[in-house]
Amino acid sequence: WSELSKVWAQIDETREKPWLSVQPRKLRQSLEAMMNQLKELPARLRMYESYEYVKKLLQSYIKVNMMIVELKSDALKERHWKQLTKQLRVSWILSDLTLGQVWDVNLLKNESIVKDIILVAQGEMALEEFLKQVRESWQNYELDLINYQNKCRIIRGWDDLFNKVKEHINSVAAMKLSPYYKVFEEEALTWEEKLNRINSLFDVWIDVQRRWVYLEGIFSGSADIKTLLPVETSRFQSISSEFLGLMKKVAKSPKVMDVLNIPAVQRSLERLADLLGKIQKALGEYLERERTSFPRFYFVGDEDLLEIIGNSKNVARLQKHFKKMFAGVASILLNEDNTVILGIASREGEEVRFIKPVSTVEHPKINEWLSLVEKEMRFTLASYLAQAVQDIKQFKDIIDTQKYMEWCDKYQAQIVVLAAQILWSEDVENALQQTSEGGAGGGNGKDKTPLHRVLTTVEATLNVLADSVLQEQPPLRRKKLEHLINEFVHKRTVTRRLIAHGVNNPKSFHWLCEMRFYFDPRQTEVLQQLTIHMANARFYYGFEYLGVQDRLVQTPLTDRCYLTMTQALEARLGGSPFGPAGTGKTESVKALGNQLGRFVLVFNCDETFDFQAMGRIFVGLCQVGAWGCFDEFNRLEERMLSAVSQQIQTIQEALKSQQDANRDAQSITVELVGKQVRVSTDMAIFITMNPGYAGRSNLPDNLKKLFRSLAMTTPDRQLIAEVMLFSQGFRTAEKLACKIVPFFKLCDEQLSNQSHYDFGLRALKSVLVSAGNVKRDRIMKIKDTKKQQGEENIDEASIAENLPEQEILIQSVCETMVPKLVAEDIPLLFSLLSDVFPNVGYTRAEMKGLKDEIRKVCSEEYLVCGEGDEQGGAWMEKVR
Numbered sequence: 001w002s003e004l005s006k007v008w009a010q011i012d013e014t015r016e017k018p019w020l021s022v023q024p025r026k027l028r029q030s031l032e033a034m035m036n037q038l039k040e041l042p043a044r045l046r047m048y049e050s051y052e053y054v055k056k057l058l059q060s061y062i063k064v065n066m067m068i069v070e071l072k073s074d075a076l077k078e079r080h081w082k083q084l085t086k087q088l089r090v091s092w093i094l095s096d097l098t099l100g101q102v103w104d105v106n107l108l109k110n111e112s113i114v115k116d117i118i119l120v121a122q123g124e125m126a127l128e129e130f131l132k133q134v135r136e137s138w139q140n141y142e143l144d145l146i147n148y149q150n151k152c153r154i155i156r157g158w159d160d161l162f163n164k165v166k167e168h169i170n171s172v173a174a175m176k177l178s179p180y181y182k183v184f185e186e187e188a189l190t191w192e193e194k195l196n197r198i199n200s201l202f203d204v205w206i207d208v209q210r211r212w213v214y215l216e217g218i219f220s221g222s223a224d225i226k227t228l229l230p231v232e233t234s235r236f237q238s239i240s241s242e243f244l245g246l247m248k249k250v251a252k253s254p255k256v257m258d259v260l261n262i263p264a265v266q267r268s269l270e271r272l273a274d275l276l277g278k279i280q281k282a283l284g285e286y287l288e289r290e291r292t293s294f295p296r297f298y299f300v301g302d303e304d305l306l307e308i309i310g311n312s313k314n315v316a317r318l319q320k321h322f323k324k325m326f327a328g329v330a331s332i333l334l335n336e337d338n339t340v341i342l343g344i345a346s347r348e349g350e351e352v353r354f355i356k357p358v359s360t361v362e363h364p365k366i367n368e369w370l371s372l373v374e375k376e377m378r379f380t381l382a383s384y385l386a387q388a389v390q391d392i393k394q395f396k397d398i399i400d401t402q403k404y405m406e407w408c409d410k411y412q413a414q415i416v417v418l419a420a421q422i423l424w425s426e427d428v429e430n431a432l433q434q435t436s437e438g439g440a441g442g443g444n445g446k447d448k449t450p451l452h453r454v455l456t457t458v459e460a461t462l463n464v465l466a467d468s469v470l471q472e473q474p475p476l477r478r479k480k481l482e483h484l485i486n487e488f489v490h491k492r493t494v495t496r497r498l499i500a501h502g503v504n505n506p507k508s509f510h511w512l513c514e515m516r517f518y519f520d521p522r523q524t525e526v527l528q529q530l531t532i533h534m535a536n537a538r539f540y541y542g543f544e545y546l547g548v549q550d551r552l553v554q555t556p557l558t559d560r561c562y563l564t565m566t567q568a569l570e571a572r573l574g575g576s577p578f579g580p581a582g583t584g585k586t587e588s589v590k591a592l593g594n595q596l597g598r599f600v601l602v603f604n605c606d607e608t609f610d611f612q613a614m615g616r617i618f619v620g621l622c623q624v625g626a627w628g629c630f631d632e633f634n635r636l637e638e639r640m641l642s643a644v645s646q647q648i649q650t651i652q653e654a655l656k657s658q659q660d661a662n663r664d665a666q667s668i669t670v671e672l673v674g675k676q677v678r679v680s681t682d683m684a685i686f687i688t689m690n691p692g693y694a695g696r697s698n699l700p701d702n703l704k705k706l707f708r709s710l711a712m713t714t715p716d717r718q719l720i721a722e723v724m725l726f727s728q729g730f731r732t733a734e735k736l737a738c739k740i741v742p743f744f745k746l747c748d749e750q751l752s753n754q755s756h757y758d759f760g761l762r763a764l765k766s767v768l769v770s771a772g773n774v775k776r777d778r779i780m781k782i783k784d785t786k787k788q789q790g791e792e793n794i795d796e797a798s799i800a801e802n803l804p805e806q807e808i809l810i811q812s813v814c815e816t817m818v819p820k821l822v823a824e825d826i827p828l829l830f831s832l833l834s835d836v837f838p839n840v841g842y843t844r845a846e847m848k849g850l851k852d853e854i855r856k857v858c859s860e861e862y863l864v865c866g867e868g869d870e871q872g873g874a875w876m877e878k879v880r
Helices: 003-017 024-040 044-045 049-064 065-071 079-090 097-105 113-142 158-175 181-221 231-251 254-261 265-293 296-301 303-311 317-327 367-393 402-410 411-435 449-469 475-499 556-570 585-596 611-624 638-657 717-727 731-748 761-788 794-803 805-820 825-836 848-861 873-879
Strands: 144-148 150-156 331-334 338-345 351-360 516-519 530-534 537-540 574-578 600-604 627-631 669-672 675-678 684-687 707-711
Touching: 003 024, 003 049, 024 049, 024 065, 024 331, 044 150, 044 717, 049 065, 065 097, 065 113, 065 530, 079 113, 113 158, 113 254, 113 825, 144 707, 150 158, 150 181, 150 231, 158 181, 181 265, 181 303, 231 265, 265 296, 265 303, 265 367, 265 611, 296 317, 296 367, 296 611, 303 317, 317 331, 338 367, 351 367, 367 402, 367 411, 367 516, 402 411, 402 449, 402 475, 411 449, 411 475, 411 516, 449 475, 449 717, 449 761, 475 717, 537 556, 556 574, 556 585, 556 707, 574 585, 585 600, 585 627, 600 611, 611 627, 611 638, 611 669, 611 675, 638 669, 638 684, 717 731, 731 761, 731 805, 731 825, 761 794, 805 825
Parallel strands: 574 684, 574 707, 600 627, 627 684
Antiparallel strands: 144 150, 331 338, 338 351, 516 530, 530 537, 669 675
């Protein structure tokens, strides 16, 4: 008995333990230790009833230990204990309660009562914890402030703030569905009201701050705004001081709850929002009036437009904005005291001197003198074209290189190419007319028909241009020569095609489907002297100054594209080229615009697409008569696609209605952005699409019917390479193009797959341009050597004829491509070169100057460099 009494004493001691100090884990360990003590007692003692009683008692205590754990949960508050004592019909006082008293209520028998109360307690605890989290979160939440131009601190991190508010509002609302909500109803409703106030307050705040930042940039960015909008300026200054005062209070105490308690803060912000909205509306109306007076202002953003208007007297400061309003104008030419606009200049430095300069003194309003600049640009180009067409006729039979270069220098690149196109169209038309009338002149060989004579002239011109491009030329002249070569290669192709098809009548479809340029000097309206025909489509040339932009190489694909698009325009439809990336969809639209003298604006429909500005830009396109090209149109989200499509549909339907001969073309108007807008007959919309990519939207059917679709395929690389080689002065361009294009294809197929490798058109172009530089460099070296030997009257053309063009091309390939290759691909490249260009040697460039410079730098930096197998030789090779 004495052995058993030790265990009994421990049980008694445990029973007397205060409930508040009970630790369920230690209690279980203690009970299990007692049970082990019992098990260790001698077997003879186990037959006694007292032993069995103690054992059962310990087992029952261990069995209910899980319920003890739950009763010790933090979830049970005083209210739950009161409920528990009431249901168990006991009178416990929590501070005096012992473990024994809890054991004595027979927890197993009353398990359902205990479990129900614990379940309620745990449910209520989850809500209580959430409310505690909300309380702590908002009492400590500080607004994220950032310095704004040293004027004040403004709020940023709006997404985080609004996400948090919305999450908590939704969670508090969801609490109401909980069966345990009643206890916390009062606190939950208080927080719901506070969170809604926070949401409402900062909803207005973000709007006020955004408007204030926008208007502050306008009203403080230009001193002239005070004179342009004096009433709005003083109103804004008053609003600004109030807003700055509010932001100072926020900066002092940026906690959200402190901001919420600023007296009448919501009312103040709502009033500011209303006043800022009125100022913004007045500003918008003012800008709209300015844009209406000069429609090209629609292509300029609000801040830029205000800067333009504000600096209307300081013309020099406006130079940077011209490229947004005119296709090829980078700057304007002024007299010494900046009062007369003498002309315009492109970014390449080409100048167009106006026939009638524009005085900013006589026309001080910016919209007036800009309108005159636009008008004078067209008139001057048209007048220069009339002169150029007259002058080019001297080269019909004999082409004097020097005179041809002088003629090129006299006129702008755009005019030079146009004059060449007009002369060729006239020559072919006359030749076909002669043939149809039976007047094919005598002669034999190549001159057996008038068309052959046209071909001879084209080829002779090409030879002159190819020789000239090899010589040292000023950059601007070189560009003109390259443009002419591009154009004449195409003319040669078309003339050969006409001869091959036996075309003998100017009414033949083979001739009518080509783009033809007709100049009529008898037309009294200068801007209508040049008309462009393609099949039954007819357009007046736009005389928009285009600068010296790179010209697209014309291939059968671009010819087909031009034919389809011009037919679409004639039928008052839009154009929709579609096809994979790199097929020249956008470039073809831009090139067609250039051919017709139009201003083409390209909009990339990607994540940077500015949907808000589109209404404004559409109004500009309609009034100016410019072309809008929406690149990758089906990449727009469906929401945006729908809105933009609606505007495009309105415009296209208006253009379609112009087909009605009884309607006056000038009277066609559409409703855009809530106002009536006049639609110019020259205006056109193009959308390009790449249907191959995933996640693309489909065009609505009502829009599809307003556009003429055109499938674009991979361009003819061989023809493009041929034209590029011609423009770099290669006589054997056709043969070389037949080799270099397959070589690039082999490289793409056989060299390893590296992320930086590119064997497309861009890489091909860089190799061919580099080849032109190598050829010119070699000519200059030979010329210098001959000069040193005392030779005079050195003929560059004869030097060029004797140069090995295949070798030059190989040198360009090696110097341009080898540095980009990984080591294991270099031997394979040389192997491919020897297959495509058999028996052609490659002499590596000396690069003596570079070597000397490397040695000098190595010496300064205490580095080792060498040649071949010497130490540092491999490094020197890599740098080269």
